[in-house]
Amino acid sequence: MGPVGASNLKPREFTTIKVSMSPELRVIKRYEVSPPPGTVDDSTLSLTYLDLLWLKNGSVERVFFYPLAVSVSHFIDSVVPTLKSSLSAALRHFYPLAGKIRSSAASSDGYEIHYADGDSVPFTVAEYSGDFDDLSSDHPRLFNDMLPLLPELPESSIDNNGIRLLALQATLFPERGVAVGISVHHSACDGSSSTRFLSAWASACAGAGVMVPPVIDRSMITDPDDLYSVFLNGIVRRQSNTSMMHLKAPPDAVLQSFTIGKYHIQKLKELVAQSGDLSFRCSTVVAAFAYVWVCHFKARLPEISNKCILMAMAGDCRPWLKPPVPAAFFGNCITFAFTEAKACDLEKENGVAAAARLIGKAVQVFKENPLKDAKHWPGGFKIEKEPDFLTVAGSPTFKVYNLDFGWGRPKKVEITSIAKTGAISVAESRQEEGGVEIGLVRPKAEMQLFEKHFYDGLKMFE
Template sequence: MASPAAFSVRERSQVSPATGSLLETTLPLTFFDVMWLNRDPVERLFFYRFPDPTCNFMQAVVPALKSSLSVALQSFYPFAGRIRRCPGCCDKYEIHYVDGDSVSFALAEHGGDFEYLSGSHARNVSELLPLIPRIAESGDDRLSLAVQVTLFPDRGVAVAVTFHHAVCDGTGFKQFMASWASACRSALSGQEVAVPPTPLFDKTVITDPRGLYAVFSKMGPRRRVAEEDSATDVVSATFTLRREQIRLLKDLVPAKAEQGKTPFHCSTVVVAFAFAWVCHVRARGHGSDRITHFIFMADCRGRLRPSVPAEYFGNCVRPCFVDVKAEDLIRRDGFVVASAAIGRVIEELKADVLHDAEEWRGGAQAAMPEQALTVAGSPKFSVYDTDMGWGRPNKVEVTSIRTSGAILVGKSREDEGGVEIGLVLPRNEMEEFGTQFLGSLKLVICCDGAVRSINSYLYIYC
């Protein structure tokens, strides 16, 4: 654990789209959006190395960050608006924007060890929380986004964004960050840069002939993991599966899993999810007689009929539920069992991605009290491409997994085709997860009886 370091907020301000640039606008929430209405905000944290003098940061970078954020909010105005009940309705919601609406922007300074806080090794999650902005309360309305930029003098910068999930999913947030980063690079360089595609706000592309809005608007708050932010034994860490390891894992699954059952595509997503799930179950010591639950989100844009354009801004993801006996995951071929179960759930989406939509609410309510493992992020999101003008981030975190009990899965920064797996666990469980991660990787690759040397491939942060 690093020694306590000085932290202070130097400035609080508001950033809005340019005055008069947008008319008053409302966007209705769809059934995909209202599923997230009562959930905790998402917290994304980007660490960047920035060894330049503080005066350069204050005089050039901070103004560029603010002006470019204003530009991005002009294109992504829902983030500057508020979520509210539709006037005259008690069960309908919308995003309302009026000229002058803004987001909070905090500028802070931290005297701590930047390399330590931005590392992949286990460190106390409480040490990351000062870097995260909170979305302020606004009566019955819900604000959508808050930003905090924290300078580590002569070392680095942390850019943290907290946003309400009812506004958009991970794809929408990626679009917003790409827009902000592009505008910031242009402001710092004084040159035109490639502009990301314009977001699509047409909510009519999401149809609801089955009345799912009424079902999902009644979903209550999600079960929260006990927040022990000040506890010294609750840590955050990241583990990496390298591309070569993923290839070997993929090679193992088809031969073991296709014996007379529905075939499935053994993708990077499948093996990364399965491997993390098995290690998590083994690390937490689940009893062999219980059912373990795994929940991940699937993008519906290309799966709906008619399909939804990739530029659509909002939520367009559905939960997928996988249930397997703990004893089947704990045994020697548990990774193969998990891969097959996850892969076949994904295959079921091809026929009708909404085939079981009425059951999502009940499935979540049944699984969450049983300590279901959920997933935040996706290996499809290129979060390390978020270059604000001084290089790619050297670490990206989702600190909100500390309250949801989720794991973070995303693309690796260092290994093209690799995957990062981030967790928040009590220290003893994190150490056990690390042991299982390394041990399971050796085991599953050799479990078909073929002895293979993989020492040159092993790579783990712990």
């Protein structure tokens, strides 16, 4: 592979994987891409307690759809070489992603990311017979038809060869478009860091050069309360490795996207403002989360009608830690804002306003102390998959619709790993400034209920 990196796997050419009756994925070639030889020294990077939270949770997966009308031969001859060389350039700065998580050589209870010269990232090039326009749309799509677009992290373990952290795939829909899929182990980094890596790769591919290098210094995350031991004993040692497997959604599960436009966001804010304390300023994100939380709850009736329902929002705590951590810090630096409500309160006419105030209060507590009650988080991880516990993945601040590999902005971006947890995904609207895009994976019947509540509610503002 020359300067791109050494290949540790024999390329498998033109392998056909049957997904269902149709469509089919044809693997054209598998590569192993490394940082340019000799550019990165061997190194170890200790996991922090914020990394440890995700050690047994496996990968976060996203897929970016780009319109690109090229043939298979043009894709292989002209597009793929640029993708490979730019990926190598980006990995020079984000080299931990080419390494592996292993047990620490210095501590029996520790874990670290180890990188050695020549370590690599699996990069698959494929062709898919699916309908590009259908899969990159907003309407309900069979979720399992998305899975072939996502690379799986190679099987590995902490005790033997270590856990690999990143896998990538570029899939061509001939004469229609390209899907760029990413699977990144959450214990390596959070969404902010992985998006910075993708931005660096895209920027290098487009010829704009690699972006500002990340800050790779885990000593910035201090641990005066020994949360490392709390999370090690309360989460890592109580979870089995099966939670790291690539899970599939039920056969009837569908992925669907919903957009709350700028107009409706403003109307939701006004609704919240009219319902009580005028000093409470409802943000765009809080308004969107509140509305979706209520729609989610209504779609689950009567399953959770008599329960206390919970919501957990992961938030970037870089600016809120003491001392603050740079925005370019590479690793995990997210904690949680938790809130709960009685189901009957959200069922009322002013349910959205009530939800917004609860979420707003939780966000404020998060900003004041992102680590408040952190010792109790292991209990939250045990119930996060319950139907009355809604979690959020992604953020409008990531600006995923700005990622341009030289082919223009993506038509669609999906966080597909939400199928594992039942979470909702959140991104900025690709249609207009100030809007919010929401993604869900649900059984078809439940999705239809959610859709009805979502659009019926917005019609009230017309």
